[in-house]
Amino acid sequence: MASRLQxxxxxxxxxxxxxxxxxxIVFSYRGTENPHFKGRVLRLRKxxxxxxxxxHSGEEEPDDPMIxxxxxxxxxxxxxxxxxxxxxxxxxESWLDALERLRDGDRPLERRQKDKIxxxxxxxxxxxxxxxxxxxxxxxxxxxxxxxxxxxxLSQETVSNKTSTCRFCMHTYLRSQEGSFxxxxxxxxxxSHNETRIVKAxxxxxDAWVRSDGSLNNFKIFVSGKVVKPSHVRAPxxxxxEPLIVTNSFKETVxxxxxxxxxxxxxxxxxxxxxxxxxxxxxxxxxxxxxxxxSDNAKSGLASVVADPTLEDWxxxxxxxxxxxxxxxxxNPDPKHIQYYLMSxxxxxxxKDCSIILRIGQCDQSLPSARSVSIIxxxxxxxxxxxxxxxxxxxxxxxxKTAGHQKRCAP
Ligand SMILES: [Zn+2]
Numbered sequence: 329m330a331s332r333l334q335x336x337x338x339x340x341x342x343x344x345x346x347x348x349x350x351x352x353i354v355f356s357y358r359g360t361e362n363p364h365f366k367g368r369v370l371r372l373r374k375x376x377x378x379x380x381x382x383x384h385s386g387e388e389e390p391d392d393p394m395i396x397x398x399x400x401x402x403x404x405x406x407x408x409x410x411x412x413x414x415x416x417x418x419x420x421e422s423w424l425d426a427l428e429r430l431r432d433g434d435r436p437l438e439r440r441q442k443d444k445i446x447x448x449x450x451x452x453x454x455x456x457x458x459x460x461x462x463x464x465x466x467x468x469x470x471x472x473x474x475x476x477x478x479x480x481x482l483s484q485e486t487v488s489n490k491t492s493t494c495r496f497c498m499h500t501y502l503r504s505q506e507g508s509f510x511x512x513x514x515x516x517x518x519x520s521h522n523e524t525r526i527v528k529a530x531x532x533x534x535d536a537w538v539r540s541d542g543s544l545n546n547f548k549i550f551v552s553g554k555v556v557k558p559s560h561v562r563a564p565x566x567x568x569x570e571p572l573i574v575t576n577s578f579k580e581t582v583x584x585x586x587x588x589x590x591x592x593x594x595x596x597x598x599x600x601x602x603x604x605x606x607x608x609x610x611x612x613x614x615x616x617x618x619x620x621x622x623s624d625n626a627k628s629g630l631a632s633v634v635a636d637p638t639l640e641d642w643x644x645x646x647x648x649x650x651x652x653x654x655x656x657x658x659x660n661p662d663p664k665h666i667q668y669y670l671m672s673x674x675x676x677x678x679x680k681d682c683s684i685i686l687r688i689g690q691c692d693q694s695l696p697s698a699r700s701v702s703i704i705x706x707x708x709x710x711x712x713x714x715x716x717x718x719x720x721x722x723x724x725x726x727x728x729k730t731a732g733h734q735k736r737c738a739p
Contacts, residue, residue, distance in 0.1 A: 332416060332417070332418050333364055333415060333416070333417045333418065333454060334417070334418045334420075335370065335417050335418065335419050335420065335423055335424075335452065336418075336420055336423050337362055337364070337365075338357065338359055338361075338362050338365050339359065340423060340426040340427040340430055341430060342357055342358055342359030342361075342362075342365070343355040343356065343357055343358070343359075343370060343427060343431070344356055344358050344431065344434070344553070345431045345434035345435060346369060346459065346460075346550075346553060346554070346555070347548075347555055348374070348435065348439060349705070351373065351374060351707075352371050352372060352373055352374060353371075353372050353374055353435075353445060354369050354370070354371050354372075355369060355370045355372070355427070355431065356368075356369045356370075356457050356459075356460050356553050357369070357370070357457070364454075365454070367456065367457050367460065368454050368455060368456060368457050369454070369455050369456070369457045369460070370417065370452055370453075370454060371392075371394075371452060371453040371454075371455055372419075372424070372445050372446065372449070372452045372453075373392070373445075373446045373449055373452070374443040374444060374445060374446055375443060375444060375445075375446035375448075376442065376443050377441075377442065377443060377444055389449065389450045389451055390451075391416045391451055392416065392451060392452065392453050393708065394414065394453060394707060394708070395414050395415075395416055395453060396639055397639075397642070397706075397707075397708045398411070398414055398706065400639055400642060400643050400646070401642050401643070401645075401646050401675070401708075402706050404646050404650070405602060405646070405649075406598060406602075406703060406706075407598070410595055410598070410701065410702055410703050411702065411703060411706075412455045412456035412458060412702055412704060413455065413456050414453055414454070414455050415453070415454045415455075416451050416452075416453065416454075417451065417452050417453065417454040418450060418451060419449055419450055419451060419452050420450075421447050421448065424445055424447040424449075425447060427445070428444065428445050428447070432444075456702075457553070458685040458687065458700075458702050458704065459550035459553050459685060459687070460552075460553035461552070461553065461687075462552055463551070463552055463690045464550075464551070464552060464553070464687060464689070464690065465549065465550070465551055465582070465687075465688050465689055465690070466549075466550040466685055466686065466687045466688065467547070467548070467549055467550070467582065467586060467685070467686045467688060468547070468548040468549075468550070468683050468684070468685050468686075468704075469518070469533065469546065469547055469683060469684050469686070470545060470546040470547075470681070470682070470683045470705075471515050471518050471519065471546075471596060471599065471682075471683075471684060472495075472496045472515045472546065472680060472681075473494060473495040473496050473515055473603060473680050474515050474516065474518070474519035474596065474599060474600030474603055474604075475494075475519075475600050475603055475604040475607075475739070476490070476491055476492070476494060476516075476737065476739055477490055477491065477607070477610040478608070478610075478659075479491055480609075480613065480658070480659045481609050481610050481612050481613025481614075481616065482610060482612055482613075483612060485725075485729070486612065486725045486729075488734070489725055489728055489729055489734065490610070490725060492734055492735075492736050492737070493728065493733070493734060493735045493736070493737055494514060494515060494516050494737035495724070496513070496514065496515045497514050497735050497737055498724050498725060498728040499724050500513075501724075501727065501728050501731065501733060502723065502724050502727050502728070505727065509536060509539060509540045509543070509544060510536075511532060511533075511535075511536035511544070511546075512532040512535070512536075513529060513532035513533050513536060513546070514529065514532070514735075514737050515529070516737040516738060516739060517529035517532075518530070518590070518596065519596050519597075519599075519600050520738070521591065521596075521597070523587060523591060526586075526587045526590055526591065527583055527587055530582075530583045530586055530587065531579075531583065533546065533547040534547070534579055534582075534583070537549075537558060538558045541557055541558050541559050542555070542556075542557040542558055542559075549582075582688065585688040585689060585699075586686055586688060589686050589688065589699055589701060590686075590701075593701045595684060595701045595703065596684075599679050599682065599684075599703065602675075602676070602679045603676050603679045603680050604676075605654075606649070606672045606673065606675050606676035606679070607672070607673055607676035608658035608661075608669075608672070609658065609661060609669060609673070611630075611673065611714075611717055611718050611721045612721070613661065614630065614669055614670065614673050614714075615629055615630050615718055617661050617663055617666055617669060618630055618633070618666055618670070620663045621663045621666045629715060629718060630714040630715045630717070630718045631714070631715025631716075631718070631719075632715070633670060633711050633712070633714050633715070634711055634712045635711060636710055636711050637667075637671055637711075641667075641671070642671070645668055645671045645672070645675075648668060649668075649672065653668065653672070670711065670714070673714070674708075674709050674711060674713075674714070677709045677713070677717070678706055678707060678708060678709055679706070681705065681707075681709075682703055682704065682705050682706050683703070683704050683705045684701055684702065684703055684704070685701070685702045685703075685704055686699070686700070686701050687699055687700045687701075
């Protein structure tokens, strides 16, 4: 491939820590010399402290699977305007080592105790920096499930709960029983395209953000490319020219701007439509169909699905999804389509777990700045998750039902 980007064309000190998830860690370019890196972030894979990298030196390392998945699958389903640009960047161990020495202290302690940059990787991902820029305020929201399932494949035991209470609200109940921060957030409000309900959803996200001091993963605020915690907002920012503090007026300004932006964009409609149309059977219907395909499958359930599709399988699936899949009778699914239904559910899970980044403007509000919405974290899920999801689904509904709740989450 022609002249690939090399991380060694920049200095480790030009990159600052932004954030990290379970599998990857993100740094943002603050140097000025290299135009290829300006406005971009470096996304690196992590490895458990006790593990060494799974990639053996000497072998040709494939590009990060995220790049191919975006190129061959995601970009056919989501308009490019909502997606960050992604490129492969070549890494080297001594450069990563220097970066780690400089920035490891900026990571949360609980993360540092668990994992580290996978320094044996030869390739990383360079992506659009969606939260960076001096004084820029950006909000990351993980909207979660934005639809109620159709009743075709639901059992007697679950149908009334699943068609009136959304999956997130039922899951929130289970989580609160297990000691998590309770939240009033209902995704159906955020997805509603109704101003009053969107405001209600944002207020719920905000209140849970404040109560948990930013420890929930469904709402984050970035200022100048850095995550701000409710309790930290006053300190770091009072030393800068921005008079930003967690006040009601800041909350209202952010809510107003986010609401206007969400009413103006089709991004949530695209996400919920993909989630729903890729999950026509619900996990219950998927499990039933799977059990019909072989006698062994009936016993073991979805937990026995382990083989991951190849990239070519995914390309074929997307072509099918855009054509014949839409004409299939999903109320009476054909067992011969089981593989595509499994893949479809997996892809739906990607959209149920993605986040959106909304750039909402400058701190001091005096400078208008480009507002935008993007979708991030569109990672491919592995097939071996299906068994766990089947189990979790059963537990979520069972507990909710036993508690006698039946919240109505309007579509
Ligand atoms: Zn709900």
